[in-house]
Amino acid sequence: MSSPDGNDGASKELAMAALLPLVSAALVLGLWQFAVTAAQVPEVVLPAPSAIARQFVSSLPELLRQARFTGVEAVEAFVIAAMLGMTLAAAASFSAVARDALFPNLVVFQLIPKIAFAPLFVIWLGVDAPARLAVGVFLSFFPIALSTTSGLASTDSNAVRLCQSLGASSWQTFVRVRIPFALPHMFTGLKIASTLVFIGIVVGEFISSNAGLGHFVLSAGARSETPKVFAGLVALALLGLGFYGLIVLAEHITRRWWRG
Amino acid sequence: MRGGYVSVANVAKVFKTRHDTVEALRDVNFTAEQGEFIAILGPSGCGKSTLLMMCGGLESVTSGSIRMAGLPMVGARSSIGVMFQDPTLLPWMTVLDNVLFPIRILRRPIDDYLGRAQQLIDMVGLGGFEQKRPHHLSGGMRQRVAICRALVHDPDILLMDEPFSALDAMTRDEMNVALLDIWQRHRKTALFVTHSIREAVFLADRVLVMTRRPGTIVEDLRIPFTRPRDFAIGETAEFNEICAHLRSLFVAGNRAESAPEQRA
Numbered sequence: 331m332s333s334p335d336g337n338d339g340a341s342k343e344l345a346m347a348a349l350l351p352l353v354s355a356a357l358v359l360g361l362w363q364f365a366v367t368a369a370q371v372p373e374v375v376l377p378a379p380s381a382i383a384r385q386f387v388s389s390l391p392e393l394l395r396q397a398r399f400t401g402v403e404a405v406e407a408f409v410i411a412a413m414l415g416m417t418l419a420a421a422a423s424f425s426a427v428a429r430d431a432l433f434p435n436l437v438v439f440q441l442i443p444k445i446a447f448a449p450l451f452v453i454w455l456g457v458d459a460p461a462r463l464a465v466g467v468f469l470s471f472f473p474i475a476l477s478t479t480s481g482l483a484s485t486d487s488n489a490v491r492l493c494q495s496l497g498a499s500s501w502q503t504f505v506r507v508r509i510p511f512a513l514p515h516m517f518t519g520l521k522i523a524s525t526l527v528f529i530g531i532v533v534g535e536f537i538s539s540n541a542g543l544g545h546f547v548l549s550a551g552a553r554s555e556t557p558k559v560f561a562g563l564v565a566l567a568l569l570g571l572g573f574y575g576l577i578v579l580a581e582h583i584t585r586r587w588w589r590g
Numbered sequence: 591m592r593g594g595y596v597s598v599a600n601v602a603k604v605f606k607t608r609h610d611t612v613e614a615l616r617d618v619n620f621t622a623e624q625g626e627f628i629a630i631l632g633p634s635g636c637g638k639s640t641l642l643m644m645c646g647g648l649e650s651v652t653s654g655s656i657r658m659a660g661l662p663m664v665g666a667r668s669s670i671g672v673m674f675q676d677p678t679l680l681p682w683m684t685v686l687d688n689v690l691f692p693i694r695i696l697r698r699p700i701d702d703y704l705g706r707a708q709q710l711i712d713m714v715g716l717g718g719f720e721q722k723r724p725h726h727l728s729g730g731m732r733q734r735v736a737i738c739r740a741l742v743h744d745p746d747i748l749l750m751d752e753p754f755s756a757l758d759a760m761t762r763d764e765m766n767v768a769l770l771d772i773w774q775r776h777r778k779t780a781l782f783v784t785h786s787i788r789e790a791v792f793l794a795d796r797v798l799v800m801t802r803r804p805g806t807i808v809e810d811l812r813i814p815f816t817r818p819r820d821f822a823i824g825e826t827a828e829f830n831e832i833c834a835h836l837r838s839l840f841v842a843g844n845r846a847e848s849a850p851e852q853r854a
Contacts, residue, residue, distance in 0.1 A: 510682050
């Protein structure tokens with residue numbers, strides 16, 4: 331007995347949702363492989379996927395070492411950005427003056443391509459980790475600040491009145507009601523930030539590092555080792571995907587807690 | 591009329607915005623004895639909710655004075671329990687934790703109140719639902735949780751702002767019976783705001799009738815039915831006569847209100 335529209339349909343839909351992007355990616359890779367081989371494109375211009383895969387495997391120990399370097403700095407920058415963004419959001423939620431003073435300026439700031447600030451951080455902080463972390467933090471704190479602020483503002487106004495009726499302090503209201511209401515919103519910002527922070531760290535590595543995947547890609551490029559550039563990019567993609575996945579997992583756990 | 595457990599004397603409320611001022615309440619006077627159930631009945635926009643929130647210290651008083659249990663209201667007070675139109679449960683908390691929420695805010699020891707919380711939950715018929723989340727409950731059940739939460743810290747005064755107006759008619763009748771049942775056992779001084787005439791008459795010892803623009807009390811009617819009350823009193827001629835009388839006050843109020851508009 332098979333149900334016409336029960337679990338069967340749902341699991342089929344899920345399988346399709348997982349399968350379709352894999353199939354389309356495989357198609358593109360196949361086409362790429364075929365085009366490069368058929369047209370005999372030189373490897374330095376565009377290596378075939380198979381050549382990239384071979385390079386990835388042979389460089390794996392090196393890639394792992396560099397990925398660890400980049401990953402640790404990205405996580406550090408992300409944690410700092412999260413704390414900074416949430417602190418700003420908390421300040422904005424506690425004081426209208428702080429909100430009005432800070433947020434218009436932050437939005438204007440957003441309009442500047444912030445990546446262009448990177449050389450300044452090198453001038454101020456030198457060519458070591460602090461400069462790279464600063465670029466990562468600088469790029470990623472804003473979406474966290476913004477989403478947390480809107481989350482804190484989205485608190486059910488009746489719940490705030492309930493707290494007031496009990497004579498709750500604004501700190502109690504903040505911790506027991508506003509923060510839990512803000513959590514689901516906050517993750518929107520954290521997800522965006524988790525991708526931006528890698529951009530920041532890699533750019534930081536471009537201009538001030540002798541290690542990390544950014545440095546690996548840049549120096550391979552300088553030597554025209556195109557397969558290595560691509561292997562580095564693959565490693566960066568996997569690293570970013572893993573980190574994004576962790577954030578999504580944390581979001582999922584939070585939502586489970588929220589909704590029961 | 592001085593004194594009384596709850597005393598509202600010459601209270602006025604004026605909302606000022608940049609463009610105009612709105613006189614929401616004018617010259618409101620009433621008192622309530624300890625343990626009395628007062629319904630404040632009025633059309634929407636008559637300021638009855640504002641009056642209730644002023645009694646709860648959640649809204650400032652423009653002029654006049656409000657004294658609850660002998661003390662002037664200057665802010666929120668833990669001896670007052672409040673119920674809103676919306677149950678306002680916190681979605682990430684279980685039924686039990688929602689009921690205990692006031693205890694946490696008041697920083698009292700949770701253990702001392704677990705028994706009381708459980709007793710209240712059982713009394714409103716939610717035994718077995720302690721660990722459920724609000725989104726698993728129906729609207730009526732959520733409002734029952736809100737009743738428990740309003741009572742858990744054993745306040746002396748219960749303020750209710752149209753707590754059942756968002757429920758369907760049948761659930762609403764059920765909730766009225768449940769509320770009277772629980773009030774019968776925990777005799778709190780209750781102020782109950784509603785725009786339902788039958789609800790007011792069924793629940794209250796006294797019905798205060800408010801009219802609009804500015805909101806003021808035009809009638810203070812004692813409801814003669816003995817307690818405990820059965821829902822069947824709603825079928826009696828006396829009940830319906832009282833309702834008809836109260837309704838006539840609104841009709842008169844509406845006529846008086848629309849008269850100047852017709853002239854304009």
